[in-house]
Amino acid sequence: MNKNLFWLIALLFTLSFGFMSCAEDTTVEDPYANWDDRNVRYLDSIADVARANEIPELNEVEKWVIKCNYKISNESSLNPGLGGSSVSSNPFETPPSVNDSVYMKVLEVGEGDGNSPLFTDTVSVYYRGKLINGTVFDQNYSGDLNTEVHVPTHFALQAKQSDGVFGDGLIVGWITALQYMKEGDRVELYIPSALGYGTQGQSSIPANSVLKFDLKLEKVIHPDGLESYSLKVD
Template sequence: MKKNLMFLALAAVGLASCNGGYKKGDNGLLYNIYTDKSGPKIKVGDFLTANLIIKNDADSVLMSTYDQGRPSPLLLPKASSPGDIFSAITLFAEGDSASVKILADSVFKRGAKPPGFKGKYLNYTIKIEKVIPKGKLTDQAFNEEITKYMKGLADVQKNAEPAKIQKYLDDNKLKVNKTDSGLYYVITQPGQGPLIAANDTAVINYVGRQLNGKVFDTSIKAEGIKAKLSSLDQRPFKPIPVVIGQKKVIEGWDTGLRLLNKGAKATFIIPSKLAYGAMGAGPIAPYTPIVFDLEVVDVIHPKPGSLAPAPPTAQLPAKK
């Protein structure tokens, strides 16, 4: 009997060791709280912002709010299934940081796993930045609290943008020109022929980056593979046509491309007012400056007296 008890005790220690100190939750959920502020736990219906990194078991980053430059806002819904990420969040309080492991099969059971996904778990590293409890607040009062908080976050990002751009220029030792509109640019390879003008169609290759160097979009396959962009097999990876002056793309492109000609290469450092502004787009947070390296592969001039047709443009450079 004693031997059996000893065996069970050793097995329990071994299991805890294998799980790295993680506690068990529902449906295979594992969690480990690193910073425990011991405040009120988050409840369904509360508003929160959190910074998180999601990885697979191969330690490949699938998503990071740190790359986006802002915590993710969430009005906490009911758990869609036991042991999902929403149920895990109810274990935490404002200021807590933790690791969470969720069985990948429970997350992707209704659809195929992402291409190249490896491992048994989705691994979350979470830091709860802010919680606004719903409590007994009326819907109006609750929404006003959320709006006030989010505006404060946006103001911080907006005010920090000039310093971020200057730091990027200094760190990369860039000697830039600046347009009256606020676009920073460097022509890295001069082209030939007349400058691109309104109604011309510029055919370009491009790589779009955040200031931290992370690529968020590109027309070049090798760059997409290197950056491990999602849905690689669904991307055309070819130069895209852009009609100048029709406001089909962000203003930074519409302005900057007029400074170039066929064969030119350039780097644009684009402030948010010439990109995605206060709303952001996809992985690009509000008030976020971005960088594009571009090459003008061709310039198609309209026939005299006619306007160029508007061909399709890439999703991310498109004006929102």
Template sequence: MKLKTKFLLILVAVITVVSSCSKDDYDAEKQLAVDDALIVDFIAKNNIPAIKHSSGLYYQIITPGDGASVTAASTVGVVYTGKLLNGTQFDQATNTVSFRLSGVIPGWTIGVPLIKVGGRIRLIIPSTLAYGNESPGAGIPKNAVLDFTIDLHNAQ
């Protein structure tokens, strides 16, 4: 009986240690503050006349567009370039690609409706409105602030 009790205590201790090691200390509010400082520094160094949205997203309307308005539920056709703050390009669409705004990262869902069809916008997206504490694949590390320039060609 004593051996079983010791075994169970050791097993519980090992499980506790292993589970505590696998916990992620990610704090979205703390990360947003870190991202915000990075973005403020980036826009100052690059003289970008960006506006801060209440969500934490920064944007620059380059061309407002004069076509149809879009919403988060719209399907949009866009051409875009995505970069990290260090200038590394991780994605680009040189031909129009279409997708629902409700199916992309929150930074796009919030930012693209700030312009109309025919417009161009620059979105500087904190990681909390992008991929957060996850890396979606090669080229975008976890907690990455993303810098997109987006041309809105059409919407449905």
């Protein structure tokens, strides 16, 4: 055998062995490793930031609104909506559990006297939902939101409930947040897993996931009767 050919084969064998060794040593990080613990810590950090910035006089740069689960909330507000003050309390716990409230970072406040949806209304919204690792699990627009190009989706707030999820796909966290928003409001919404899909998960959403939404309430549609609660508008 030609001496040069022998050394070439030996070199290729050595390189192949090295590549296989590197491949075996390379591990792919699991994006869902320690998922439950990571979500607990993430929600705690969001709650801390929201509580620190809930009173607008203390921070003119950033404003957060905290709203207790509408099913157990006994709060009253002299200034409903995102433009007024809002201090939520859970009557069953002191202090309130972080899992009993939604946390909204105010991005835009609607102009004028916009409507807030009632439980019997339908809403027209733009949204993008993410997990805490940045994975997008649902959205009705791509890229930056452009209301002149993108088309909103319509949901009825009142629908048959099953395991915390409503017939049109609305979760308790969404219903809680939307009832305190006005037309034109846009928020960065954080929903504890207990007010989302809980321990069951949903499709691409693992169990015990905190949900983060960019949510804009475009329009409130009042029903004409019971038959239009699930109104779909073209």
